Each structure stands twice: as structure tokens, then as C-alpha cells.
Amino acid sequence: MSLTSPDLSSADLEAAATFLRAHSEVLITSHVNTDGDGIAGGLAMVGLLRQFGVRGRVLLQDVPADGYAYLEGWDDIDAVTETTVGQRGNAIVLDCPNYTRIGNVLELLTADAVVLNVDHHHDNERFGAINLVSAGVCSTCEMIYHLALFMGLEIGPTIAEQLYTGILFDTGGFRYSLTTPTSLEVGADLVRRGARLDLIADRLYNNSTYAEVKLIGRAIDSMLLHHEGRVATMSLTHEQMQQGDSEAAVNYGLRIKGVEVTALFKEESAGHYRISMRSRADVDVSAVAGMFGGGGHSRAAGARQDGSLEEVRNRIVAALEQVLP
């Protein structure tokens, strides 16, 4: 099977290939607090570069979440520390809309470093010397898949597992609207090449701690509906939040038929709330976040507010009424 992307030009693929073949060592990085697509993409890139003798090293500002420990090469990912010395003259920047979002990895790069920018964010600033950028591709891992085939590299079971992980992560398991037919076909090809789709899904989605699942329960217990069931809100106290990562909880409001926006109020410290909002396709929660000094995307945004839980909730719920269609 030879699957090509309708969204990547041969000229860009050729420029990226030339860059990769021109080096003996390459630094590979991604945005601060990177995710499954950036981590898996970085590891896949290391494996692909190795096939023609280039040593790739993944360096990030932060240590990645250990939910990706099943990926081959995960132990070799390094976070930048005081001992990460030396200035590099080149880098592959993955899944990152602008150059400064790589965080303190910037300090390891010379001012004239040559950068290959591989990304699928629609607001990518094309900051690289070479830009392999398309918002029509579901994930950076899918871009790497197309690049690998273009270069005639081998995608064996290990790299297939890494690339499938990134595609699954960024498409929410082929559920988000950025998923294209090509994403599904690339997934099929990666399964044929040895990716175990059931095991990858299990590792990616069934990977919480007991405390994190308990937090979901606490958030659900606090759930209230507003505006005739079109808005669901939840809250977690400062004490509850000490139990683990509560990020997954916010999505449970959208499980309910008819709910268009959900908000989770997390008490970061007494009287200080961090608000996470999520919406279905038609409601822009970044507009509401903006009213309160926050920001984000149309379907996922956040802000901070001070006051009692009731005060903060009333403020946000009132503002949400303005953006409901």
C-alpha cells in the first residue's frame, strides 16, 4: 500500500528529507507540556533517523507523563536540566505552532539554528527554515507517516505503534472533526504494519490512577445543570484536587444529551478558582474565557476567577448564556 496525503506538497516533503539527510545528530523537541502526539512523534522520528545513521535525541522542557511509558524509547527522552549543556545548530520541532513554545529548549539552540518545523496546527507561524505544515492532517504523527513513506523508510511494528498512538491521541480515537478518511486509512496501514490497535487504545485510555478515577466521581457528584439543561457545571475543592490530575473530569458534562457547554471549577487555593470549559461544536467558549481574562480554543478554554464557589459559578453561568446559540 502506498498512501499519500492530499495535503502535503512534494516540494515540502523533499525539503524535509534533504534536511534530515544532511545531519549526523539532530535535536527533536515539541511544545512545553507536550502530549501523546508530540511524544510519540518524537520517538518515531528517532527510529526513522536511525535507519540512515542520524542520531536523534528527544529533549523537552518537561518530563513527559508516564502514561506513554509503553512506547519504545520512552526512557531515552530527556528533560532539559542544568547538565544538558552544549549549543545545537539544528532541531526538529514537532506539533508546535510557534518557536517560543518549545520553552527552555530554546536556550540549547544557537541563534542561527536550522529548524525543521513539522506541525498540523492551523495557526502555525511557519518559523522553520523548512516547514512541513498542514492543517488538513489530523496529527503530527500522521505527517511523519507521510514523510517516512515519501523517503522510502521502513515503518515496522515499533514505529507503527508510535505513530498510531499519536494519531489516536490527536483524533480522540478517530472521533474529532479533524479526523479525515486518510487518517483512518493511515491507521489501517499502521495496523497492517504491526500496531496492535486494541492494546494501544487500552494503554492510552485505561491508564488512570485510582485517585484520578475517584476524582471523576467527586466531580460528577457536584454536577449541576443550568439554562434548561444546556450547561453543566462541576467543582472540585482544593483538598480534592490534591488527589491527582483532574483534567479528565471536565468532559463528563458533555456526556449528557442536550448539554452544549460544561465547566469545571477547580479551587487552586482558598477562594481562587481555575475554570476549565468544554463545548460541543457550535459554542465558542474561548469568547467567555476572554471575558474573564482567560483564553483557549473554541471548544476548550479556561480562565481564573476569585470569590466563593457560588459567586464564581454564577458569573460564568451568566456569561455562558450569551454564547449559547
Add this chain to the structure above:
Amino acid sequence: MSLTSPDLSSADLEAAATFLRAHSEVLITSHVNTDGDGIAGGLAMVGLLRQFGVRGRVLLQDVPADGYAYLEGWDDIDAVTETTVGQRGNAIVLDCPNYTRIGNVLELLTADAVVLNVDHHHDNERFGAINLVSAGVCSTCEMIYHLALFMGLEIGPTIAEQLYTGILFDTGGFRYSLTTPTSLEVGADLVRRGARLDLIADRLYNNSTYAEVKLIGRAIDSMLLHHEGRVATMSLTHEQMQQGDSEAAVNYGLRIKGVEVTALFKEESAGHYRISMRSRADVDVSAVAGMFGGGGHSRAAGARQDGSLEEVRNRIVAALEQVLP
């Protein structure tokens, strides 16, 4: 694109096509308490038959869950009632391993009724005059897709949405091990033909009532770990169970890294518990269900037990120790 299944023979497809073309009216049914694959497959079949002038009618023992109300034709599905008179001489039986599982629809069929059996269960009893049966296909809707292409029928946006729904339902969103590369490619083709993958996933997975999501919270609140975190149990009281369908709650135990088996104890009436068990790939919970007079599949099984919650839980947890690898 012309996608064929490696698991269906031309002879079987030809026999099915001949059957379909030989009638002016066909009864379409599925197993009692049918699911997304059976419902969507039945509706797709109606649309396909209409293309060559055959009138198909979906008749089931039970009224289907209204979570599928977004599917074109849903209003025309009928449950068998006293007024569903008349004996039919033919039927298409979808997604059903044996003939008796169609329930009281049997009473509408003559003793010599000609049956087209379309199914992907490994234990299908090949009870039809024509059997389009393969355990290598992920869903009955995928089988119908292959049959439609074989017959040169048109899969437009409406039928694409129906077939995609059944594939998504039976593969758990392309996550279960029965998902093949062909399943993903058929999914891609259906999206190209007009299925909106994001909307279908939203309708299929974000379709709970407020009370049902609250029940998940209650079940999580009750969660205990046993056997060094390899078993998670939850319980719902009789009073809590009055709030809605609690079936989804049992899966939350498996969200936790390290948990291999999860059991939910549902108090059907005072001192009477219905136990639902789920496992990851390597643990056979049907063996434990069997010890207590129940049954099911390797990864999803159930039983009933009487006693206090503590007694019932202790019994099951002790038995589960014997099947942990």
C-alpha cells in the same frame, strides 16, 4: 474505491444477492434487546432494498433504545405487538448467532420461512437457507457494506451514516481486538460517502441522561480495590438503580492502570444482587460467572447472588482470585 473483504466468499455474497432480489417484501429482524449494530444494520438494509423495489420492514421483539433516534428510518422500526398479524415466509436475520434469539418475531414466521442469516458471531449456528457469516468481519454493518458493494448498490450519506454507526458500536470506536484494518478502511470509505464521523461519535457516546451520569459518579464513589489493585469492585443500591441505566458504570474499574477485572454489584431488590463483570484480554470472567450459576463471554459476564453486599462481594472477590493469571 472498491473495497472487498478477505473474509466473505463470492458464492455466499451471490446467494445473498439472489435471495434479496427474489422478493417484493422482506421482514428484517435481529436478536432480542438488539444493539447499535443490529438497529443500524436493519435500517441500512431497508434503504438498500428500496433501490431495487423491495419493501423491507424492521420488526423486533423489543422497542429499541432511543439513543439511535438520529438514524434515518428509526421511527419506522416496529416492535412485535398483538396487532402485528400475518405470517411471513421470509426474513433477514441480522447479527444473531441462533434462530431462537429473535424472540417472539419467530411467531410471525412460517415453519418453512426462507431465512438470510447475516452475522459475524463466531458461534453462529448457520441456521439460514443462506448464510452470510464470518467471524473475521467486525460487525454486521460491515458485512452489509460488502454485500452492498458486491451488488452494485449505492451507499449515499444516509446509508453511510447507518453503517458507520454499526461499525463504531461493535468495535467500541475501533478499539476492540475484532477491529481489522479493513474495518478502518471501510470507515474511511463511509466518511468519503458522507458519514460525519464526529457527529456519529457524539450521538453514540454522548447520549446519557443526567441521572445516568450521576449513577456513574455514585458507582465510582463506591469503588474498592482488591488483590493488590488487580480487581476493582463497585456497588449501587436498589434506590440508586431507580435513576436509570447503570450498565455503563461497570467499565470505570478498567480505567485504572493495573486493574484486570472489575465487578459491579447492583441491588435488584433487598438482598438480591446482579453482578456484572468485565475484564481485560487475559482474564476469563465467564468462568467466575459460571461458578455462581451465571454466564457470558470471556471479557463480559454476569451472575446473581443473594446476601448482604459485603457477603456477595467477598464471595465474588475470592472467586476472582482463582482466575487472575
